[in-house]
Amino acid sequence: MTDKNLLRAIPKVDEILKQREWRETVALYPQGIAKDALRLVLDELRSAIKKGVVHSIPSLASIIDATKTRINLSTAPGIKRVINGTGVIIHTNLGRSLLAQSAIEALHNAACHYTNLEYDLDKGERGDRYTHCTSILKRLTHAEGSLVVNNNAAAVYLVLNTLAEGKEVIISRGELIEIGGSFRIPDVMKKSGAILREVGTTNRTYREDYEKAIQDNTALLMKAHTSNYRIKGFFHEISADELIDLGKTYNKPIYFDTGSGLLIPLLEVSIHHEPSNIELIEKGIDIVSFSGDKLLGAPQAGIILGKAPYIEAMKKNPLARALRPDKFTLSALESTLLLYLDREQAIREIPTLRMILEDKNVLLKRARRIARKVSERLKRVTVSVIFTDAEVGGGTLPDVKIPSCGIALKPHTHSIESFEQKLRALPVPVIGRIEKDTLILDMRTIIAEDETPLIDGLETALKDDT
Template identity: 40%
Template sequence: MDSKILLRKLPSVNDLLNLDKIEFWNQNHDLVEIKSAITQVLNETRRSILTNEFQNDIDIPYFENAIEKILRDNRVSELQPVVNATGVILHTNLGRAKLAIEAQESLALMSGHSTNLEYDITQGKRGDRYKVIGKLIHELTGAEDAIVVNNNAAAVMLVLSTLFNGKEVIISRGQLVEIGGSFRVPDIITSTGGVLKEIGTTNKTHIKDYEEAINEDTGGILLVHTSNYKLIGFTETPNSNELAKIAHKNDLPLVNDLGSGLMIDLNSYGLSEPTIKQEVENCDLVMFSGDKLLGGPQAGIIAGKKKYIDKLKHNQLLRALRVDKATLAALVATLKLYRDPKKAIKKIPVLRDLTISKAELQYKADTLKDRIDSDTNFSAEVINGTTVVGGGAFPDVKLPTLLIDLKSNISATKLNELLAYAKYPIIARISHENVLLDIRTIDESEFEKVISALNEIKN
């Protein structure tokens, strides 16, 4: 059909505001949103007509479907809670760590009120926003002092720009890693003014490599946690205790980017990684994330010797990287839970998901399966599976888990999409044309949301 004829057939915004479905859409969207969606559909339709790409009939069903799709896409594009049914405990795309109830409550309380963020009530004058963090980190790890910035990448950049600007940074080739978002350690070193001094090989770096690399231009030694992968087999690398002796013998700082940052020993659960406290004993500064194994909000914590922390505090870059009262409130509440390690494992969702027993997994899986079978038109089967920790933590660990295999005549791709578009989105995984819900990362309080989403789909 001629494009001029098609353009003349286009309804106006007001015409479409009189569609029968407006009342239905208005239950979840205000009229401003609906009008915006209508305008977008009309503009896109007009463009496709003018470019001879339009292949539909200009009728009510076409406009209803197009408007509804935009409204649905807009709704799921907004920041909102979702159910993590992937099994990946620290899922970066899903916001990493879920906060403990105590952290949530503290965040909400401090966000709604004025606080003593930088006011010392005992002295009646300006205070230090990092003081409470410094005291807590000292109590938990033995570090002399600590500060917090907005993420661990920022922590690394602040340390490098403060201590190693214009100086050589000694680092093993096996630790020149790239993490998410193309964050490359070599590029970060040079971009902050440091001079990269690579030593050793990818799989082997010896003590003598570090000793021979030290000269009058050396700024210090940098250790970097190899997030997201692990070298196995014919490998060797000195530990922080050995490197501390070399660094301090030459009056150089030893700086360690721990990545995830583990506060309590999880060896009894088959999860082996040095704790923050163990690394603080050897290193002058350690950096780690707040929203990974620590189980707190997004933050980068720098802990260690006071003389180096004081230098960081005088770097003008710190003001651009500092965190607000909400982040500090959630972080402080999380750290306080670590005063009792057993309590921390029960209260902090990341630790709870990491250490859950087989019996607890089975109980959760059986409970959700029974609910699906009895309260929805779907059926389910509990099957064995494995999952990963995520967030670069424990990259070589496969955690045993239980999966809810949803049985339906809907294709796996379509069912997965419908779950994601539910009023409370369920983010599942697909394997061999099956939609699976990993029970390890679904809290019992979220079961009702899963049931509701499945009933939405059938209705």
């Protein structure tokens, strides 16, 4: 049959709609979505015939099955569970930090029930949504006040707009950072209405550089932690202590954007240079801001700590309402913060901290167990246990490598690229990394609940010899 005859033989949409098989299918789906999916399937069939890929007309059952597949794809949620085998713990592309079980339960409670989000149960009147996190943040950090917004970019914007609109903010040229999504300190400062006054050089900034730039129009002395890169070698930066002393001398507030949100020292992985927000508040920094979903291991949020007058001024800024978090963020954040009352409990129950600090020997045992199961079930892949290095990720600790263990997979009947693509197409996608024509899956980021779907997924991906 010629291509023209094949094209004429494609059943018309109206004819298919009259078929009993189609009516049974439509009963399960919205009619408009089903029709649109059918048209797309027939359009793809026409295109395949014209390209010479298809040489016969599929049966009605095949067309309906293809339509059902198309419907399911178009109506399925876009955000889905994946297995993170990359070894990057706070993986921004994969949703950053996982939440502690208590935070998950708090989210469920807030989703299923009314809450006292803005209701004072003691007084029987309207309350403040920020109170729930403020009390625990004060206990943990001894800050006079706190404010939670929807992310740290919003926190930076709110601080600058509230305290420095129309005035100068002094910051080292070496700290004019950019993070993912082209978020740049100079651009945010410009939008906030503050005036950037950069001092020093890219690699060396001193106290006197700040001091020479201070004038009557100076509103803030700012420091931004370079959490996603390091400058080494011929390098000098102004310390927090020096900034505090300058602030006191010239009566100027100090703002430190620490970014990554470390609350407790994690010297076990040599994180000795990461600024601790608690220590900075204790030293006398006036305002500190950081992310909730990085080293803190909480949901996405921007947390601002500081002296009461500055926090109160930010709360009164009309922008604060536009940037405020919802009940889900506040519920999960409060539950996570409560875990920090006991350091050992925090490390045990907050997934981000647990992954960072988990003993390599524990990971080695898991890697061996999974490798053994894969070898027993799957004969078309070579699997081995390897030592590797994991990363914290999320724009934090760029020079820290965490010794880890994983499994290396080399398929016999697929190219490594095809194998990796098939793993990404699974109902529960598996995300790994390719090194030297081998797929690496790092155990540090594969949680216990992932092990069964991981092995099942590997088996599915290796079924077809393509």
